[in-house]
Structures are given as C-alpha cells and as structure tokens.
Amino acid sequence: NLTQRLSKVVKTLRGQARLTEDNIQEALREVRMALLEADVALPVVKDFIARVKEKAVGQEVIGSLTPGQALIGVVHDELVALMGGQSEGLKLEARPPVVILMAGLQGAGKTTTVGKLAKWLKEEKRKKVLVVSTDVYRPAAIEQLRTVAERAGVDFFPSSPEQQPEAIARAAKDWAERHFHDVLLVDTAGRLAIDQPMMDEIKALHAALNPTETLFVVDAMLGQDAVNTARAFNETLPLTGVVLTKLDGDARGGAALSVRAVTGKPIKFAGVGEKLAGLEPFHPDRMANRILGMGDILGLVEEARRTVDEHKAKELAQKLRTGKGFDLNDFREQIVQMRKMGGIGALLDKLPAQFAQAAGQLQGGMEEKAISRIQGIIDAMTPQERANPDIIKASRKRRIAAGAGVTVQEVNRLLKQFDQTQRVMKQFSKGGMGKVMRGLRG
Ligand code: GDP
Ligand code: MG
Incomplete structure (x- = not known):
C-alpha cells in the first residue's frame, strides 16, 4: 500500500542532498504504483505524478528533513490539493426551508446518510429538520426512513407508494415551509445501475424542489466504479457535492482521491460506519494523512x-x-x-x-x-x-x-x-x- 511504498521511498532517497529528476524517478514510480493499487483513475494518477515532480525537483530540502521526507511532504500537499484543498461545508444560509436532495444508486447509503445528516444538522447546527422519502418503489424504504428519523430525533413527513415522487416532494416542502423547518432532507429511490427512468425522476425532483444542495451519495468501496457513477450523475444533475460512504471499510481510498478531480465537485461528508453517529465532515488534509499513514514523517x-x-x-x-x-x-x-x-x-x-x-x-x-x-x-x-x-x-x-x-x-x-x-x-x-x-x- 501507499504507506509501505512511501517508506521505501524515504529509504531510497537517504543520503541525497537534494531532490533531482534522477533520484526521484524511482520514488515517483512507487507513488504511482501505490495510487493505481488504491484504484485511482489513471489520468488522475498521471496528472498527480507530473505535479509532484514539478514541485519536488530542484526543491531545497528544508531544515532537518531528508530528501525522502521532503518528498513525502510534497506528496501530502498534492494529495490535499487533489481532494479540493479546503474542507467545504453545506450551504445553509439560503431561505428556509433549505432543501437537500440526495441522489445515488441503491445501496449507496442514501437513507442512512439522510438519518446521519439529520442528526448532525440537529445536534451540531441546531436546525429544525424534516425528512421525507420519495422511494415509492419499495414500501420498506419509507419505513426504513421513518425508523431512522425517529432515532435521529427529527420530524418525518409520511409518504406512501401510491403517490408520485414529485407530488410527495412538493407536499413535503410546503409542509416544511408552513411549519418553519430550517432544512428538508429528501431521500430518493436508487436503482442497481444507472438507467434513464431513474435519471428522469431525479431530474424532475430537482426541478420541483430547487434544492440548495444536491448531494451524490456513493459507496467508496466501489473504487473507480464509484467515480464513474459520480461522473454520470454529475452530467445529468447539477450536483453541489458528494458524500462518500463506507470509508470505514475502504482501506484504499481511491474513490476519495479521484472523485473531486473527475467531477470537480467537493466531497462534503464521509460515512464512517452504519450507526447514525458515523458521519464526518470531509477534511482533505485529514484524509491525506490517513491515506499516507505516515503521521511521524508528516x-x-x-x-x-x-x-x-x-x-x-x-x-x-x-x-x-x-x-x-x-x-x-x-x-x-x-x-x-x-x-x-x-x-x-x-x-x-x-x-x-x-x-x-x-x-x-x-x-x-x-x-x-x-x-x-x-x-x-x-x-x-x-x-x-x-x-x-x-x-x-x-x-x-x-x-x-x-x-x-x-x-x-x-x-x-x-x-x-x-x-x-x-x-x-x-x-x-x-x-x-x-x-x-x-x-x-x-
Ligand atoms: P440506500 O439504498 O442508498 O438508501 O442505502 P442504505 O442507506 O439503505 O444503506 C445500504 C447499506 O449500507 C446499509 O446496510 C447501511 O447500513 C450501509 N451503510 C451506509 N452507510 C454506511 C457507512 O458509512 N459505513 C458502513 N459500514 N455501512 C454503511
Ligand atoms: Mg434508501
């Protein structure tokens, strides 16, 4: 993995006075392999390596650092940049109710994330939250959201499989307006693969709701597939951000590394467990530290x-x-x-x-x-x-x-x-x- 490969890098560069085109060649090869193993998209890897090389070559190795350590520093900075640099939060300043629409494939973690976000908004941001499900294809899905809302301690807007998703969404927004909810979280149906009816439905929901945030929820364990679905959704819907779920199970981190580069949209949250508390605002620098796993050198x-x-x-x-x-x-x-x-x-x-x-x-x-x-x-x-x-x-x-x-x-x-x-x-x-x-x- 990246940590092991980079440890090797630190060793190979021992005894070098500065980073040169020649002596970082092998090191860059290790970084490249590690990224590919982490399932980062090839064009992203190529770009990344080019940038690291440009920054590193000829750089004075500062202070007490060895060249290997200095190179790790450059890799770290570029990893952070790759993931968008700054951590980006939700836009919550719009006129209430602020609507947050969740999109994604079935099983990505949308319903779970709605519950987690609802809890987070309530507890961390002191918001009055309403949640609604437009997943009319599976009655169990609506029930699942009701349970989740109860556990999160937020209001639940009931819906039923006989209704139209758009009609449910409008009614919920209307209700939220009249009952002074700050935020409305809209859970949606997902399919197992991208298909036209699903895309049409989510587009119609988007048009009906005019959401402030449209978050794409995606399972980080899917690696490059996660990035490809993100790209497809991003072409259909004006996404405002991504939620990467199941990062607790994904040791490789490839999706986290390429999703921003491929879609241009920031990862706003990370799902790190099945429990309602398993949600974290996404911080590129923390993620980079985690991926590098070299706390001592950093x-x-x-x-x-x-x-x-x-x-x-x-x-x-x-x-x-x-x-x-x-x-x-x-x-x-x-x-x-x-x-x-x-x-x-x-x-x-x-x-x-x-x-x-x-x-x-x-x-x-x-x-x-x-x-x-x-x-x-x-x-x-x-x-x-x-x-x-x-x-x-x-x-x-x-x-x-x-x-x-x-x-x-x-x-x-x-x-x-x-x-x-x-x-x-x-x-x-x-x-x-x-x-x-x-x-x-x-
Ligand atoms: P949906 O079909 O998109 O609504 O997906 P669900 O919210 O029903 O989640 C599908 C499965 O993924 C459930 O078993 C969740 O418990 C699980 N899940 C969701 N988010 C996470 C996460 O961050 N970590 C882990 N380990 N499991 C998660
Ligand atoms: Mg669901």
Whole structure:
C-alpha cells in the first residue's frame, strides 16, 4: 500500500542532498504504483505524478528533513490539493426551508446518510429538520426512513407508494415551509445501475424542489466504479457535492482521491460506519494523512516548515528593523508569510513593538484579495527584477502585467507602493515614528 511504498521511498532517497529528476524517478514510480493499487483513475494518477515532480525537483530540502521526507511532504500537499484543498461545508444560509436532495444508486447509503445528516444538522447546527422519502418503489424504504428519523430525533413527513415522487416532494416542502423547518432532507429511490427512468425522476425532483444542495451519495468501496457513477450523475444533475460512504471499510481510498478531480465537485461528508453517529465532515488534509499513514514523517515535515517559516520571519524582521536589503523578494515573502500565518497578526509578534503598531494600522487596508493580486504581480517577476526593481521598465512591465493578468497601471502602483515602503523603512531606521505612520498611510 501507499504507506509501505512511501517508506521505501524515504529509504531510497537517504543520503541525497537534494531532490533531482534522477533520484526521484524511482520514488515517483512507487507513488504511482501505490495510487493505481488504491484504484485511482489513471489520468488522475498521471496528472498527480507530473505535479509532484514539478514541485519536488530542484526543491531545497528544508531544515532537518531528508530528501525522502521532503518528498513525502510534497506528496501530502498534492494529495490535499487533489481532494479540493479546503474542507467545504453545506450551504445553509439560503431561505428556509433549505432543501437537500440526495441522489445515488441503491445501496449507496442514501437513507442512512439522510438519518446521519439529520442528526448532525440537529445536534451540531441546531436546525429544525424534516425528512421525507420519495422511494415509492419499495414500501420498506419509507419505513426504513421513518425508523431512522425517529432515532435521529427529527420530524418525518409520511409518504406512501401510491403517490408520485414529485407530488410527495412538493407536499413535503410546503409542509416544511408552513411549519418553519430550517432544512428538508429528501431521500430518493436508487436503482442497481444507472438507467434513464431513474435519471428522469431525479431530474424532475430537482426541478420541483430547487434544492440548495444536491448531494451524490456513493459507496467508496466501489473504487473507480464509484467515480464513474459520480461522473454520470454529475452530467445529468447539477450536483453541489458528494458524500462518500463506507470509508470505514475502504482501506484504499481511491474513490476519495479521484472523485473531486473527475467531477470537480467537493466531497462534503464521509460515512464512517452504519450507526447514525458515523458521519464526518470531509477534511482533505485529514484524509491525506490517513491515506499516507505516515503521521511521524508528516509531523517532521510540518515542524521543519514551521522552523523555516520562523527563521524567515526573523530574518525579515531584521530587515524591516534596519531597512537594509529589503527588496521585492522580501516584500513577497512578507506577503506569503502573512497569508500562511492566517493574517498579519502572527507576524507582528516577531516585530519590534513600535513597528508592529504601525503595521497594525496598515492591516485594515490590506484586503485579502488585494494581497493576493500583489503576490501575483510579484510572482510574475524574475528574481533579478525583484532584487532590483529599478530595471523594470516599460517592456518588462508589460510582460509582468500579462503574466499576472493585471493592467500595467497596477504594476506601476505596486512598484510605487514598494518604493514608498522602502523609503518609510529607511526613515524608520533613522527613528521618527510620526514620519513612519504618515508614510504608511500615504
Ligand atoms: P440506500 O439504498 O442508498 O438508501 O442505502 P442504505 O442507506 O439503505 O444503506 C445500504 C447499506 O449500507 C446499509 O446496510 C447501511 O447500513 C450501509 N451503510 C451506509 N452507510 C454506511 C457507512 O458509512 N459505513 C458502513 N459500514 N455501512 C454503511
Ligand atoms: Mg434508501
């Protein structure tokens, strides 16, 4: 499995000073095999390996890490990115009742997930929940939902096999509206394989309900088949997310790894057991840790990165203090660090008190979006340009603007801002807090 193969990777790279195209070749082969064994779709694997290679080759191995450990760090980051990076929750802000429509094949775990979600919404989100079944083909299915609702302690809207699924759905939504339910969970019928009548029915339900969330429920144990059904549903229905069930039984994790890449839709929840409590919001980083199963090494990677970040922050603070040698590389580094540490706050702790105050004033005006644009512009520069902004004349400006997808005016503005910052810092190193404050605001 991936853990075993990667342990081998760590060993093969022992004694190498840095990661090169040659020495990671074998390591990448192991990663590739491990992903294929985990039943990850081939195009996804190819893409993944290419990205890891691009990120890893030539990378300075930071701090105390061995190259093998550093590579694991890269693999981990790319696994997280593959699964969508951030964890994405449900949209619950819409006008109540917020309708959540569940779709999926029979046996995927829809009814169970409705119960789990109902319990989660009630207990974690303090929502008033109504559930309804439109599975009119199997009377036992409606009964199953009634039992589940009772155990979850939420309201159940009765339906019967003589009714039309759409009519049931409309009536339930109407009821939820009049009885002030926050959320309506709609369970649906599934077939053993995708067929047209089922697709037509779920489309009609979607049209009748106008749901805020349309979740595709899929059994993770089906591996690539899970991903293929997800793709088919995604082409018919505007899905908003995926629930991967039975992850407790799936050691391979292949579906978790490819479903996002193939459908573009986030995995929002993971089913991890038959009980009503067996549901977790899906966290790509936790899943990556689980798949890698290398808690010790990942801990080292994190620690090394933190140390490097701290080191860089200290170096930067030194430059800020003296104003000496502060160039656009540092400016960019400052921005990156700021974003990484979740804002300017953490960085401020490392600065001398007076400067921290001044920078605090600055913070208000620095919107996250503006910061990322600035970073984009600096990223489009060459290292020489960053070290020596004076060489950036008209044609370089045009190239940078095109590279960053901004106007030349914006590049000009950034250069001017940087020039001012630099000047302010020089004043600051000569003392005179008042001047600094004026400079920062100006
Ligand atoms: P539906 O046909 O899509 O409504 O599927 P059900 O909700 O009836 O579930 C089918 C089977 O899968 C049942 O035996 C459930 O107990 C089981 N199941 C559902 N979710 C999970 C899960 O996350 N883990 C495990 N181990 N079993 C699950
Ligand atoms: Mg069911």
